[in-house]
Amino acid sequence: MSVTAAKGFTAAGIAAGIKESGNPDLALVVNxxxxxxxxxxxxxxxxxAAPVLWSEQVLKSAQVSAVVLNSGGAxxxxxxxxxxxxxATAEKVAEVLGRGAIEVAVCSTGLIGVLLPMDKLLPGVETxxxxxxxxxxxxxxxxxxxxDTVHKTSVVTKDGWTVGGMAKGAGMLAxxxxxMLVVLTTDAVVESEVLDEALRAxxxxxxxxxxxxxxxxxxxxxxxxxSGAAEVTPEYExxxxxxxxxxxxxxxxxxxxxEGASKDIKVEVVNAASEDDAVEVGxxxxxxxxxxxxxxxxxxxxxxxxxAIGTTKAAFEPDRLNVAINGVWVCKNGxxxxxxxxxxxxxxxxxxxxxxxxxxxxxxxxxxxLTADYVHENSAYSS
Amino acid sequence: MSVTAAKGFTAAGIAAGIKESGNPDLALVVNxxxxxxxxxxxxxxxxxAAPVLWSEQVLKSAQVSAVVLNSGGAxxxxxxxxxxxxxATAEKVAEVLGRGAIEVAVCSTGLIGVLLPMDKLLPGVETxxxxxxxxxxxxxxxxxxxxDTVHKTSVVTKDGWTVGGMAKGAGMLAxxxxxMLVVLTTDAVVESEVLDEALRAxxxxxxxxxxxxxxxxxxxxxxxxxSGAAEVTPEYExxxxxxxxxxxxxxxxxxxxxEGASKDIKVEVVNAASEDDAVEVGxxxxxxxxxxxxxxxxxxxxxxxxxAIGTTKAAFEPDRLNVAINGVWVCKNGxxxxxxxxxxxxxxxxxxxxxxxxxxxxxxxxxxxLTADYVHENSAYSS
Numbered sequence: 039m040s041v042t043a044a045k046g047f048t049a050a051g052i053a054a055g056i057k058e059s060g061n062p063d064l065a066l067v068v069n070x071x072x073x074x075x076x077x078x079x080x081x082x083x084x085x086x087a088a089p090v091l092w093s094e095q096v097l098k099s100a101q102v103s104a105v106v107l108n109s110g111g112a113x114x115x116x117x118x119x120x121x122x123x124x125x126a127t128a129e130k131v132a133e134v135l136g137r138g139a140i141e142v143a144v145c146s147t148g149l150i151g152v153l154l155p156m157d158k159l160l161p162g163v164e165t166x167x168x169x170x171x172x173x174x175x176x177x178x179x180x181x182x183x184x185x186d187t188v189h190k191t192s193v194v195t196k197d198g199w200t201v202g203g204m205a206k207g208a209g210m211l212a213x214x215x216x217x218m219l220v221v222l223t224t225d226a227v228v229e230s231e232v233l234d235e236a237l238r239a240x241x242x243x244x245x246x247x248x249x250x251x252x253x254x255x256x257x258x259x260x261x262x263x264x265s266g267a268a269e270v271t272p273e274y275e276x277x278x279x280x281x282x283x284x285x286x287x288x289x290x291x292x293x294x295x296x297e298g299a300s301k302d303i304k305v306e307v308v309n310a311a312s313e314d315d316a317v318e319v320g321x322x323x324x325x326x327x328x329x330x331x332x333x334x335x336x337x338x339x340x341x342x343x344x345x346a347i348g349t350t351k352a353a354f355e356p357d358r359l360n361v362a363i364n365g366v367w368v369c370k371n372g373x374x375x376x377x378x379x380x381x382x383x384x385x386x387x388x389x390x391x392x393x394x395x396x397x398x399x400x401x402x403x404x405x406x407x408l409t410a411d412y413v414h415e416n417s418a419y420s421s
Numbered sequence: 422m423s424v425t426a427a428k429g430f431t432a433a434g435i436a437a438g439i440k441e442s443g444n445p446d447l448a449l450v451v452n453x454x455x456x457x458x459x460x461x462x463x464x465x466x467x468x469x470a471a472p473v474l475w476s477e478q479v480l481k482s483a484q485v486s487a488v489v490l491n492s493g494g495a496x497x498x499x500x501x502x503x504x505x506x507x508x509a510t511a512e513k514v515a516e517v518l519g520r521g522a523i524e525v526a527v528c529s530t531g532l533i534g535v536l537l538p539m540d541k542l543l544p545g546v547e548t549x550x551x552x553x554x555x556x557x558x559x560x561x562x563x564x565x566x567x568x569d570t571v572h573k574t575s576v577v578t579k580d581g582w583t584v585g586g587m588a589k590g591a592g593m594l595a596x597x598x599x600x601m602l603v604v605l606t607t608d609a610v611v612e613s614e615v616l617d618e619a620l621r622a623x624x625x626x627x628x629x630x631x632x633x634x635x636x637x638x639x640x641x642x643x644x645x646x647x648s649g650a651a652e653v654t655p656e657y658e659x660x661x662x663x664x665x666x667x668x669x670x671x672x673x674x675x676x677x678x679x680e681g682a683s684k685d686i687k688v689e690v691v692n693a694a695s696e697d698d699a700v701e702v703g704x705x706x707x708x709x710x711x712x713x714x715x716x717x718x719x720x721x722x723x724x725x726x727x728x729a730i731g732t733t734k735a736a737f738e739p740d741r742l743n744v745a746i747n748g749v750w751v752c753k754n755g756x757x758x759x760x761x762x763x764x765x766x767x768x769x770x771x772x773x774x775x776x777x778x779x780x781x782x783x784x785x786x787x788x789x790x791l792t793a794d795y796v797h798e799n800s801a802y803s804s
Contacts, residue, residue: 061579067579082732083728083731083732084730084732084733084739085727085728085730085731085733085739085742085755091755112724114724114727115723115724115727115752115755115757116757117740117754117755119754120756149724149726150723150724150725150727151723151724151752152724152757152758153754153757168555171721176634198706214495225480225552243537251710251711252708252709252710254728254732255728256724256727256728256731272585282654284440312506321625327634327635327710327791327795328481328798328799331795331796331798331799331800332799332800333800334796334800335800337800339500339533339534340498340534340693341495341497341532341534341639342533344468344497344498344533344534344639345466345468345497345533345637345638345639346637347467348466348467348468348469348637348661349465349466349467349637350467354467356467356468356469357500360446369498369502369534372468372498373498373499373500373502373503373534374498374499374500374534374535376534408710408796409796410796410797412710412714412796413714413717413791413792413795413796414793415714415722416710416711416714416715417714417715417716417717417718417719417791420717
């Protein structure tokens with residue numbers, strides 16, 4: 039059900055001809071109200087795509103009536119013309135919906151450095167608008183795919199209200215945010231400030247801790263739209279947890295569909311002196327190409343975990359470090375621990391625990407293995 | 422000629438049986454004097470192998486009589502026993518040479534987390550000592566190879582004095598230092614303080630800017646030994662340049678032999694506000710897996726260069742960035758530049774220039790492409 043699981047939203051997904059393949063490439067999500075509160079989180083990459091620069095402005099008013107998303111082109115590094123194209127797209131959506139352009143967020147994904155085919159995109163907006171439906175959520179989720187092999191949706195329904203969402207992302211997945219477009223919707227009655235707080239809290243421990251390949255995109259966008267159509271105002275904690283649950287589920291779906299991956303690796307850092315230390319160590323482990331190759335080869339090469347920990351500034355003593363791989367403590371006190379032959383790595387999920395023995399904080403980062411398929415997928419053609 | 426190109430040095434390389442393959446695995450380099458000044462630079466990884474911890478102590482006296490190096494085992498993450506083994510190795514060398522153990526540096530390379538077979542290593546020291554020769558430099562260079570496909574040596578001869586050296590390193594190559602063992606020798610008359618200054622200046626712009634796979638080792642060591650046998654005291658600038666030239670040559674040899682690589686990539690950052698900015702940007706580009714895959718596929722995907730630059734804190738304006746690949750300015754002012762079809766990427770060396778348009782400083786980082794062969798080599802077995 040995706041973005042239309044919550045009441046007060048319609049959506050559509052169509053093939054506008056942006057992709058040469060003829061696959062769906064344009065999605066429209068419309069908040070039919072009565073409220074139009076919204077919050078957004080964007081890439082921390084300083085090279086931001088035109089749609090990110092535009093949508094950041096849109097979110098300043100904290101009111102979003104519609105989101106238009108295209109795959110088949112990122113509209114990044116496209117200069118003033120690229121920004122004009124984003125603006126024209128928002129104007130077109132505003133025109134067909136009878137709203138103001140400043141209430142229309144725009145998201146794009148695909149190859150960097152190529153202008154969008156506006157002669158196809160703008161007519162596509164009209165076609166999509168004509169197909170808007172309370173059942174259009176899945177089609178919208180399909181239309182934003184790039185190298186994704188599956189479309190990603192998630193829904194949490196509570197007592198009279200719902201949070202739902204869709205996501206795309208498969209490569210260039212790294213924090214701040216992971217490379218992706220995400221639109222979340224809710225029919226709960228929630229003010230923009232509260233949406234913002236819940237969204238930032240959720241992304242900090244979900245999407246921001248998904249790090250498939252350490253590469254940060256120019257287009258990452260996560261939007262949360264609230265229609266108020268359920269006429270229910272939930273408690274903050276319950277609402278925030280629902281948003282977090284949907285984000286977590288979508289983040290897991292991103293990792294499971296990461297380009298070329300054969301393993302999903304949960305890197306859990308425990309007993310850190312601070313949460314920041316835990317995140318720094320987790321990220322260092324998650325980005326270690328040699329370790330990611332070893333995991334691909336089902337080799338519990340804990341020395342590569344220790345060498346990754348050693349590059350951080352986190353508080354720890356080398357001779358107190360412990361590492362478990364799939365439940366076997368292969369490294370104890372910085373040296374050889376249990377027999378590495380005991381480690382069973384046949385399954386897709388691999389669980390690494392790094393015990394810093396320096397405090398009581400923890401954090402979990404999700405990553406993938408490094409495979410020949412990843413190399414192939416990212417070298418065989420531009421993406 | 423390697424480490425025995427300079428007068429006052431003997432060396433040997435033998436197969437002690439540490440490697441199961443039976444290949445050479447033990448090298449000995451001896452400074453026969455009359456002077457024994459020395460300097461060393463070690464990994465900045467906080468998880469340091471036992472031989473690094475030992476050799477750091479040795480270098481405090483700034484006197485080194487001999488260096489014993491083994492491949493076939495890193496003696497890292499091996500606890501107190503590992504340190505005892507390093508100590509025993511130094512004692513053995515001291516005994517056979519009639520010197521003090523505190524003048525014997527130890528270097529190890531190979532798999533982390535495995536104790537060395539001391540029953541083979543210690544007799545090997547005696548065998549190596551018996552074969553010490555002024556022509557032994559090449560054999561020593563061969564004995565320190567791990568996944569290296571070729572041994573690496575370099576020599577610069579000036580007016581009456583020489584700087585020579587050997588290096589190993591193929592994987593886990595990243596700065597501070599790149600994963601490697603390097604022993605440099607000179608017969609010039611140079612005090613330890615001057616050796617130290619020249620060595621740090623040289624490594625800062627050579628080995629520290631070699632970043633094949635972003636993975637930093639536990640065992641990196643670069644040693645510079647001076648025998649004074651040439652009885653010539655060179656000018657500092659000339660000596661420092663000779664040391665830099667040998668380091669640069671060896672660093673280039675490391676990159677050209679990096680595991681699984683098919684391209685050597687020179688990332689040159691120009692017009693940066695500071696040298697630190699240039700290095701930060703260069704490293705970010707050099708570590709971007711997606712870009713490294715694209716280069717492997719001979720795809721001048723400059724969008725991935727810009728997305729890597731955007732993750733840094735360096736001073737720049739996104740719409741003033743320029744990027745050239747093999748001489749073609751494919752990105753101008755943050756957008757589309759010259760036709761990417763003009764870029765010829767058929768050859769092994771690829772030259773990326775990132776122009777930050779923010780100042781006048783520059784730096785060059787060398788890296789490699791990311792290939793299926795790299796994945797294979799680092800997943801098929803423990804290394």
